[in-house]
Amino acid sequence: MYRSLLCSTRLFITALDAIDSGANKSAVVSCNKLLKKYPKSDLLKALKALALVRQQKVEEPIALCDEVLASKPTDESTLNAMMLTLRQLGRHNDTVIMFEDALKRQPQNEELALQTFYAYVRTGNWKSGQLLATKMSKQFAHNDNYPFWAAMCAVLQANDFSTPPAIREVLYKLAHRIIASAWKTLDGSAERLHLYLTVLRELKSHDEAMALLKSEQGRVICSRSLTCDEIRRDIVKASGAVQEEGEAAKARILEQGDRNWLEFLSVLDAHCPTSGEKPLPESVGQAREFFVKVAEKDGKKDRSGLLAQLELEKRARAHGIIDDSSRLLALLKCYLETFGDKAVCYEDLLPYVALDSEDLAQWTRHLQMLPPQTDSVQNIQRSINVHKLLRFNLAQSELAPNAEDARAMALIKQYFEALPLGSELPKTELQPADDLVILAAQIFVNAYHISQEDSYLHRAVIVLEYGLLKSAQSYKIRLLLIRIYRLLCAPQLALEHYRQLGIKQVQHDTMSHYVLSRASMFSLAASGDLTYVSECLEASQVYLSNSQEVKAGRYERHSTTTNTRKTADFIVRAFQGEKYSQIANFTEFEDRLDNSLARDLVKMEHVRMRITHEPINADLIDMEAIELKFIFDRAHHDNRDMQVIPNYQPASQGSFYAQTTILEKDPGHGWLNAFLKVYIKAFKLASDLDTTVEEKLLIGDRPKPSTTADSGASLVERLSELKQEELDELTPDELAFVRYATDLSNWLAPYHDFSRPPPAVVLAEANKQSELRAKGINPPASEAGVTNGAVKKEEDPPAIQEAPVSLIAFFDRMQDRFRQLVSSTAGLYELLHVATLAQEALILFTIETLRFKNASLVKMHKFGALVQSFKGIRARGLDVASEIGKELVKLGEAQCTAVKRAEIVDACKDLRMHSQLTHEYILDIAKKITDSRKKVLDGVGKGVKRIVQTHTS
């Protein structure tokens, strides 16, 4: 007896150790041995489930979890193991129920109450959280956090998008009552005060808020906590205490040396608000006097005093108060004189240099009189600022391409003159002259934009690459190059520079669009080069890094939660550490990342690449049908960073970013929706999984809806409607493709719907497969569906409609477009755009006709005529695609000739006046460009040819 107990303990410890050290297989073995002895042990089952789920198993742990949950465990170890397992399975709601049940059985157990509360927090179940925390505050009164937890939950519930406005207010009032009764005037907690103030601000209880702020406690806390001070400013503004705040700000500026711009804004708002009544000229005068004093005191040390004068002048002018018409100019000159050697000068002055014609003429003359100097770092910076300021106000009439070219050449000359000043700097430092080369390149790009001549882009690249040789760490130069190389249809070079940026973590979300936007047109996946496919996967890692997506083959159950909510863990920690000020923003952060537009644009591009190199089979179709549908229901946030790229184009022109956007339109919400609709419709038609089957096959909680919009319409209705704002984001060729796809799926839908096997049949097969899996056997992936298709039906099959003529017409159109582009001077990328869309249409045709390859199905439902009508369309598509493929390969070859390189070299001949830009250097870059073009044209061309082969029938 004793011996056997000892053995079991040892085994148990072995099992635990194995789990801790990640030896999941041996943990399962130990658990199995023990379970033979103690077949009823919840703990053992939970541990086994955990070890299994960590091996990416699904069916067996699900069954084990269900057993344990049914027995309603209360012991801590079992609960913990279950919590971890359920989380990996995405079953957060079951965790909640498990803890709730346990707590019901042991209502006095504070630890269980806490765990239940955390489970609510993890699932965003704020209402239950609030009720439980309120109860805890009474039951476990020794802990004075609980009332604040309850109030925080009420606030979060109120802020949830699904909470109606009327309830919102009720909830804030509830939060107010809870805090007011728990409040202690000696409490020094900034976080509690912040929560209190948040509630009062929302309820517009300004008097109560101001009283708190003016108390000793409030004053001390706000002087130390930026979060509290931030909300204090809001409340002061809303309560109308603007004058008082203005005086207080003056004291902080003068006595405490505070140079936070917010203090200056308070003074400005007190003396000359931007809106409302016209202020008294005396009041404006007082403010001016004050700012002059600050500026005199600070001199070169801080620029706030001078900038505040500029801002005051701008505001006064807007009110029509002009007592001295020369002051604005005088201030601008003074600022330039004092801070012209700081890089920030241009950006600082931008809001104040949109001048009327009189002032503008004087300002421009002043700037033109300042000679460019390259003799010291300060003077270079000064010259750069002058160039930028002059450029900002250039009129349309001054921007002829040759005039722009001359400007760029002058800057390049100064660049080379200035370079020696930075020659001693270590490699890791930026060169002081960098901006000269950036400016020159932007000017070339503007000339390109106006003339549409690639030669200007070549010139830009030559100088930028040189700039990078000297200033290897300049991410700005790299970003410019990335944009330009894509325009030049040299995507490989763009990608290389992008990789050099060392993008990491969350930056993938904000930056990947620089190379992955519409990347499928550059993808060589069809000819076997998966560079862009892996780039997509790498960029998407940040969204999934914590998730355990459990999915494999057909009918394997799909986990729907992609993120196991790492952020949720930090929200729990913020509750534990009472950092209430962070919680709402953590939630917002998570929402913006999970529902990121960039994320799903990349996903869409990945699907478009995937179908060019993977076999089109049921696995792919089912999986993408499910995944894309979830994406379709997201309310997306656009986190893409377009600001990080500098812009020095004149105010009269589009930004550098806009000028270098390929095909002139960035894909956005509308583009994504249009493409999602195309693919969801196609995959859903082709898939055997209808909605009821899907529901049964998914494991874990469904993603929380992030929108309430469109909830009235059914999915089918929502898919069929194409909105104008979606169409507006498409290029004409994409629009043609979307119309083709719509006509194709409308035509074929009735036949798919008729011949899809009934849900019961599909489910039975799926269950059979998952039973096999639960036993550890991997069922073979089936080619054409579980039942091999054909299931007899009572009713008559739908009558066969003739194919819409638009389908063949689409391929005709693409052929025309392609031929046209080949014989024109349009950008090569446009050629790829048309080519890849034609290829995509062909693949889509295969996806939607796959079901009808099943001969017995066709025979049973008398679809012979339908299948006959596919032939003409496919033949036309194949025809067009073959021509495109052949032509692209030929064009690729043509890139590799000396003639092509010479075109580039010749366009840059005059740059060789600078001895550093040698013929060899220019030729080398020309070669890189033509090589990269050849690679993409040839690769896409060969890919199209390959697709023609695989999609012949």
Next chain:
Amino acid sequence: MSIIRPFRATDQFKFNNVNLDIWTETYGISFYLHYLSRWPDMCSVQETPDGKIMGYVLGKAEGGREDWHGHVTAITVAPEYRRLGLAASMMKFLERVSDDVYRGLFVDLYVRCENQIAISMYEGFGYSVYRRVREYYGSLGRGAGGADEEDAFDMRKPLSRDPMRRSVRPNGRTMLVSAHDVS
């Protein structure tokens, strides 16, 4: 014209102009959330009036009873906003919070021995080298800079609770410790 305000989780979406600079590391999401869920009052941002991030500081409070102190984990300013006194004002902010809120004895930070600009800047702010930590930044084998690239100076500045300046010493540069001797 710079606004000082709290660092927020969502600033991760807009700090590229600062973080693409090679001296600034972009950490995993958990890193920022960890700091914000523990020391939100030690993390702040400087931004332009139209909301562009100019620089930021991330700090924490740590240590035992004997050496309880504020620590600067990261301080950085985007290249185009340097030499405007932003680092100075962020350091002042962090020192004040370390002193008034956390009641620390001193503030400390690690800096690459080769980062001469930063070292003299900190000296200008009243910091001094307390010890040299070997291979604090790993052995990168980058070569050129030798040990100065991999070693860090641990620099400290005493706060009001250390009027006798017990947390600093004059000969710190010669005090060598290895990376695993420090937390």
